[in-house]
Amino acid sequence: MRLVVAECTVTYEGRLTSRLGRAKRLLMIKADGCVAIHADGGAYKPLNWMNAPNILIEDDTSWKVSNQKGEVIVIDLHSVESDTTVDLGIDPGLQKDGVESHLQELLAEQPNVIEEGLQLIRREYPTEIGPVDLLCRDAAGNTVAVEIKRRGEIDGVEQLTRYLQFLNGQPDLAPVRGVFAAQLIKPQAKVLAGSREIDCVEVDYDVLCGAERPQQILF
Amino acid sequence: MRLVVAECTVTYEGRLTSRLGRAKRLLMIKADGCVAIHADGGAYKPLNWMNAPNILIEDDTSWKVSNQKGEVIVIDLHSVESDTTVDLGIDPGLQKDGVESHLQELLAEQPNVIEEGLQLIRREYPTEIGPVDLLCRDAAGNTVAVEIKRRGEIDGVEQLTRYLQFLNGQPDLAPVRGVFAAQLIKPQAKVLAGSREIDCVEVDYDVLCGAERPQQILF
DNA sequence: AGGTGTATGTCGCAT
DNA sequence: ATGCGACGTACACCT
Numbered sequence: 001m002r003l004v005v006a007e008c009t010v011t012y013e014g015r016l017t018s019r020l021g022r023a024k025r026l027l028m029i030k031a032d033g034c035v036a037i038h039a040d041g042g043a044y045k046p047l048n049w050m051n052a053p054n055i056l057i058e059d060d061t062s063w064k065v066s067n068q069k070g071e072v073i074v075i076d077l078h079s080v081e082s083d084t085t086v087d088l089g090i091d092p093g094l095q096k097d098g099v100e101s102h103l104q105e106l107l108a109e110q111p112n113v114i115e116e117g118l119q120l121i122r123r124e125y126p127t128e129i130g131p132v133d134l135l136c137r138d139a140a141g142n143t144v145a146v147e148i149k150r151r152g153e154i155d156g157v158e159q160l161t162r163y164l165q166f167l168n169g170q171p172d173l174a175p176v177r178g179v180f181a182a183q184l185i186k187p188q189a190k191v192l193a194g195s196r197e198i199d200c201v202e203v204d205y206d207v208l209c210g211a212e213r214p215q216q217i218l219f
Numbered sequence: 220m221r222l223v224v225a226e227c228t229v230t231y232e233g234r235l236t237s238r239l240g241r242a243k244r245l246l247m248i249k250a251d252g253c254v255a256i257h258a259d260g261g262a263y264k265p266l267n268w269m270n271a272p273n274i275l276i277e278d279d280t281s282w283k284v285s286n287q288k289g290e291v292i293v294i295d296l297h298s299v300e301s302d303t304t305v306d307l308g309i310d311p312g313l314q315k316d317g318v319e320s321h322l323q324e325l326l327a328e329q330p331n332v333i334e335e336g337l338q339l340i341r342r343e344y345p346t347e348i349g350p351v352d353l354l355c356r357d358a359a360g361n362t363v364a365v366e367i368k369r370r371g372e373i374d375g376v377e378q379l380t381r382y383l384q385f386l387n388g389q390p391d392l393a394p395v396r397g398v399f400a401a402q403l404i405k406p407q408a409k410v411l412a413g414s415r416e417i418d419c420v421e422v423d424y425d426v427l428c429g430a431e432r433p434q435q436i437l438f
Numbered sequence: 439a440g441g442t443g444t445a446t447g448t449c450g451c452a453t
Numbered sequence: 454a455t456g457c458g459a460c461g462t463a464c465a466c467c468t
Contacts (some may be wrong), residue, residue: 001245001259003222005305015461021311026220027402033229039310040220040250045448047313051262051463067453071461086224086300089259092240094266099235100444101465129373130442136454150235150445154456158377162377164410188456234446264463290446315461349452349457369459372442378458394441405441 002029002085008080010037012048014071020047022078027063029056031088035065035073048073098205103131104148106208107181109138113208114146114181114201132163143167143176152182152200157192164198221248221304226297229256231267233290239266241297246260248275250307254284254292255310267292272303323352323367325427326400330355332427333365333400351382362386362395369403371419383417 004027010020024115025047026038027051033054036046054067063075072155100141104123111118117139125135146169147160167176178198180189193200223246229239245257245264252273255265273286282294292363304346323342330337336358344354344364353365379397386395397417399408404419412419 001257002294005247005307012461016315018461019314021314023310024305024307025310026222026305027305028257028263030257030261032261034260034262036263038220038249040246040307041253041310042251042446043230043251043253043270044247044265047265049263050463081305086243086245088224088243088245088259091242091244091260091266095240096446097236097238099446128410162373165414207329231446237446262463264447270446270448374458406440 001031001088002083004029004083006083007081008037009076009078010048010073011207012071012073014069018048024081027075030039035063037073037075044179053205086142098150100148103150103183103205103208106205107148107203108111108134109148109207111146114179115144115199115202118144127163127166129162129166130159135167143173144179145176146179149180149182152180152185152189152202154186154189154192156180156182157189157196157198160193160198161196220250220307221302223247223248223302224300225302226300228295228297229267229291229292231290233288238266238298243300246294254282256292256294280369296332322369322402322424322427323421325424326367326422327353328363330365333398334363334418334421337363346382346385348381348385349378351386354386362392363398364395365398365400368399368401371399371404371408371421373405373408373411375401376408376417377397379412379417380415 005024006027007024009022012018027034028038033052034050035116036049038046050065050067050073057064060079065073073099090162092207107114108120108123111120115138118136121135123134125132132145133148136144136146138144144161145160147155147156157180160180164176164178168174179201180193180198181201181203183203183205190200206214225246226243227239228241231237238339243296247255247257252271253269254275255268257265269284269286269290269292273284276283277353280296284292327342329340330339334357337355340354340356342353344351352367355363355365357363358427364379364382366375368375376399379399383395383397387393399417400422401413402419402422404421409419
């Protein structure tokens with residue numbers, strides 16, 4: 001990784017056009033070739049950037065970074081305060097826990113956690129308007145579409161509503177009812193779901209992890 | 220801005236849980252207090268971060284960054300290779316030249332590009348649930364709500380649907396039909412729009428710019 | 439390569 | 454604060 005602190009002006013032309021007036025900034029060039037221009041604020045997001053793959057052409061007073069899509073950043077350097085390079089090596093990578101896909105896996109294994117007697121028909125059931133997280137059959141033999149979110153908000157209810165609309169247009173599946181499952185469901189989402197006769201279920205992620213094989217725990 | 224290069228391990232607990240195994244990384248602390256942990260790849264996004272406002276507690280071997288929402292990053296430092304601070308001053312900021320609003324302006328001037336005989340009633344027509352991009356009257360005298368997007372996706376159709384629902388509840392306007400206009404409309408959005416009897420129109424931004432005053436070009 | 443859904447999305451603006 | 458819409462969204466995953 002190369003870190004340059006310099007007075008510079010920057011222009012970007014691509015998905016939009018932008019300009020940065022003259023100021024001292026940090027230029028970060030990573031081993032993968034991506035370039036980021038950081039100010040001393042504005043959270044972790046750089047002011048401008050160009051992700052790999054790109055081409056960096058460097059001359060005495062300016063850098064030109066361009067990619068295949070026709071995006072270009074031009075960095076004019078007025079004065080360079082420092083220019084250092086560190087070898088960080090390859091990172092072992094970030095281990096994430098608790099994302100939606102994991103929650104979906106756990107609930108696919110344990111649909112009865114969502115509702116007594118629920119059985120999985122298919123995970124990621126494909127439709128023209130996108131995949132339904134879980135398609136299930138309930139104790140009474142009716143089809144149930146389950147939408148899973150980490151945090152249940154209005155968007156998720158809208159999404160599930162679309163699926164239900166679509167699925168109920170399929171004579172071999174209808175009638176299909178909906179269940180909205182999330183670790184936490186916001187009040188507004190609950191209200192909206194309620195008004196559409198969609199059940200809401202809040203699931204405890206830790207309990208779900210612990211209860212992954214309840215038989216083995218019980219005996 | 221403070222830049223530290225160090226061997227470290229990191230854990231984050233908050234919206235999810237994550238771990239970073241021991242490796243050399245760049246720790247960036249900006250003047251606003253935000254902290255970012257960068258590896259030498261993965262575009263401009265840090266592996267972990269904590270935006271301001273937060274509290275950084277530093278001792279000999281570890282840093283603890285936490286915020287009011289209960290998110291916590293713990294950085295264990297095994298060895299520090301460098302620790303430098305630069306004063307970048309306040310950035311003059313990024314000047315953006317947007318495309319979205321411009322598209323709306325152009326279509327407001329040229330509603331007939333959307334549909335033959337369409338006339339503008341009002342741009343940014345206010346409703347309780349947000350402004351309708353363009354409210355128009357068609358050749359037959361019916362009211363038309365136009366939603367404009369750079370890229371037309373399902374969200375945009377949902378948004379327009381909400382507006383139509385609202386507008387059709389106004390006796391002086393109803394019936395109102397919808398037109399979804401974008402530079403590019405995704406297949407799923409087209410399907411959803413079709414099922415709701417919303418017309419889709421793809422507009423060419425460059426042609427629109429060129430056709431801004433068609434009379435002057437024709438004569 | 440293109441399409442779709444997720445994200446610790448972030449960011450800004452209005453209520 | 455919360456809701457809502459835009460973003461150069463980025464990114465993984467699938468066809």
